[in-house]
Amino acid sequence: MDYRKVNAITKKDAYPIPRIDDMLSAMQGAKWFTTLDLASGYWQVEMNPSDQEKTAFIVQQGTYEFTVMPFGLTNAPATFQRLMNQVFNGLLYKGVIVYLDDINIYSKTFDKHLLKLNEVLN
Numbered sequence: 001m002d003y004r005k006v007n008a009i010t011k012k013d014a015y016p017i018p019r020i021d022d023m024l025s026a027m028q029g030a031k032w033f034t035t036l037d038l039a040s041g042y043w044q045v046e047m048n049p050s051d052q053e054k055t056a057f058i059v060q061q062g063t064y065e066f067t068v069m070p071f072g073l074t075n076a077p078a079t080f081q082r083l084m085n086q087v088f089n090g091l092l093y094k095g096v097i098v099y100l101d102d103i104n105i106y107s108k109t110f111d112k113h114l115l116k117l118n119e120v121l122n
Contacts, residue, residue: 001057007074015078018099026093030106032113041101045069
């Protein structure tokens with residue numbers, strides 16, 4: 001889908017995406033790392049019903065609208081980052097960093113890593 005026209009008239013969401021240098025500083029000294037990639041993470045975010053028509057697209061079988069957040073919308077990264085920060089509130093930069101659909105878990109010891117990994121998965 002080409003959302004350039006929709007994106008051009010969309011009010012931009014200035015929610016910050018984590019800075020690489022901040023993430024690297026937080027992980028300094030860690031020896032154990034796990035990265036979880038949330039496959040099709042954006043598709044886990046429901047679209048507001050009043051905005052679904054803005055995602056409409058046409059294929060041979062007809063016209064469809066997304067009921068979940070598609071890739072390509074200008075505010076999708078900010079929306080997803082905000083959601084992930086809410087989900088992992090209290091864990092962020094304490095052994096867990098979330099960058100969009102990647103959850104990074106880091107620890108100095110294996111035992112602490114297993115505890116943090118369990119905390120994230122729960």
